[in-house]
Amino acid sequence: MSVSTFLQQFASTGQETCFHGRHIEPQIYKDLNGKNWSLQDYEARGGYAALKKILAKDGGEGLSQEQVIATVKEGVLRGRGGAGFPTGLKWSFMPKAYQGQRYLVCNSDEGEPGTCKDRDILMFNPHIVIEGMIIGAYAMGISVGYNYIHGEIFEVYERFEAALEEARAAGYLGDKILGSDFSFQLHAHHGFGAYICGEETALLESLEGKKGQPRFKPPFPASFGLYGKPTTINNTETFAAVPWIIRNGGAAYLEIGKANNGGTKIFSVSGDVERPGNYEIPLGTPFAKLLELAGGVKGGKKLKAVIPGGSSSPVVPGDVMMECTMDYDSIAKAGSMLGSGAVIVMDETRDMVESLLRLSYFYAHESCGQCTPCREGTGWLYRLLKRLNEGQGTQAEIDLLDNVAENIMGRTICALGDAAAMPVRGMIKHYRAEFVAKLGVQAAKPAQAAIKTEAAAATGAAA
DSSP, rough: HHHHHHTTTOOOOTTTTTSSOOSSSSSTTTOSSOOOOHHHHHHHHHTTTHHHHHHOSSSSSSOOOOHHHHHHHHHTTOOTTTTTOOOHHHTTTSSSSOOOOOOEEEEOOOOTTOOOOHHHHHHHHHHHHHHHHHHHHHHTTEEEEEEEHHHHHOOHHHHHHHHHHHHHHTSSSBGGGSSSSBBBBBEEEESSSSSGSSSHHHHHHHHSOOOOOOOSSSOOOOTSOOOGGGGGEEEEHHHHHHHHHHHHHHHHHHSSSSSTTEEEEEEEESBBBBBBBOOOOOOEHHHHHHHTTTTSBBOOOEEEEEEBBBSSSEEEEHHHHHHHHSHHHHHHHHSSOOTEEEEEEEEETOOOOHHHHHHHHHHHHOOOOOOOHHHHHHHHHHHHHHHHHHTOOHHHHHHHHHHHHHHHHOSSSTHHHHHHHHHHHHHHHHHHHHHHHHHOOTTSSSHHHHHHHHHHHHHHHOO
């Protein structure tokens, strides 16, 4: 059996994730079936109508750059990559007086554990991202753009390249788009498979052909981005939301969601549920409804906890989560983050220490090593958790674990340090009893003695 044949059996068809028909008022996934991704199919669904509208190619007067940004602001589209920053406001940061080259970048480096929404958008509706990027480029006076696509999903990269060729052939990309004075060149860039490259400045470094390590900020990408030029970076889903806003208006988009949280959001639901997958629902939908769409907790077990925004967001106890709505403000009030929208559901049988151990291993592995608190701290978190999980930890080491996490937060160049620390602090806060229950026969041993033993072993190994 050839490698390609072997790998084909693991290829996603979308039936596993987004073609289940259980979305609520979908905008991005609407009418998709896995085969209708081409330009002709997209145009039949109203595709590129928003682009024609802003360029006055639909019989209307067209929209100015300021009007496009104002419409996006009115819809209160917030960044779908994790931070939830208002997209229209971000677009307005692009310096208007700058006369040189500017860049637009789409962050499709989807590497957050639990997240699988962006790859489905690019695979099954690539033109909606292309149109959104063209509109963004028009609004900010940008002529060149890149879509940085996660390294492990090469078939998605190929699909996006095919869509780009279709768009160019139809006159939607390139010089003087649709006969207007606006020109925009868009390219796909194959990522290198590192989680850290999802951080926007590390992504820029990688795009430039350098090692993917985060930059110090300031300066921010809006003033010093790709190749040192003003650059705006948005998530895949963020760009995918833009065409609907332009076609239907910002007010209509806001109305679908709730105050300060416009439109729909795709949530990647995984873990202990009957029907895991991607679910597009309006922001502000109760979590209980989302859980219902996913078939409820697997096996009828009791809900124990939920990680609502990907592995980097703090855990929320099940009873608290059931009172939340799926929007940025409600989740923040519960002490966590909406993040990328990766909802990890955990039932009553889950060992929280073991679950946290797996997450901590990931962050220790994916740290780029540039910052000492992150490089050393993530390793400390993993090793301490490993001792605790194996019954070799002490009471003092539980406190030490929390202290190490606290000392990582806010002391790194990028947010990976915070991403590694917040799950630890959240787990200890809500499930400390499970950590205590892991204490074994060595519980009486002082923490400092254990640390010295470990340090001595490390020194001996180095020698």
